[in-house]
Amino acid sequence: MTKFVRVEPISSARAQLSGTVARIGEQGLQAEPVVIGRRYKPEAVLISFELYEKLADLIDEIQLVPLIRERLADEKASPDLTLEEVAGSLGIDVVASQGCR
Incomplete structure (x- = not known):
């Protein structure tokens, strides 16, 4: 300071x-x-509480930066998945779910 x-x-x-x-x-x-x-x-x-809230938001954002960078790096290394592939890995049938509107 x-x-x-x-x-x-x-x-x-x-x-x-x-x-x-x-x-x-x-x-x-x-x-x-x-x-x-x-x-x-x-x-x-x-x-002031107003300043505290702003600082807390900034701290949260700063702490998220390494996680975001890590995920972006992982995303570049992993292949893109389709919605159907992601849903299937979770046990969700996208085609059947679309009919339930």
């Missing part, structure tokens, strides 16, 4: 928690994160 971070002592953060949460809730994505820690060492961060 290249930006200077002001670490809020736990005792101070505890005393101001209600007001801090209200401010962050009102400001939403625009709210400045509050870094909390001991002896000037960052240990936790308070952020």
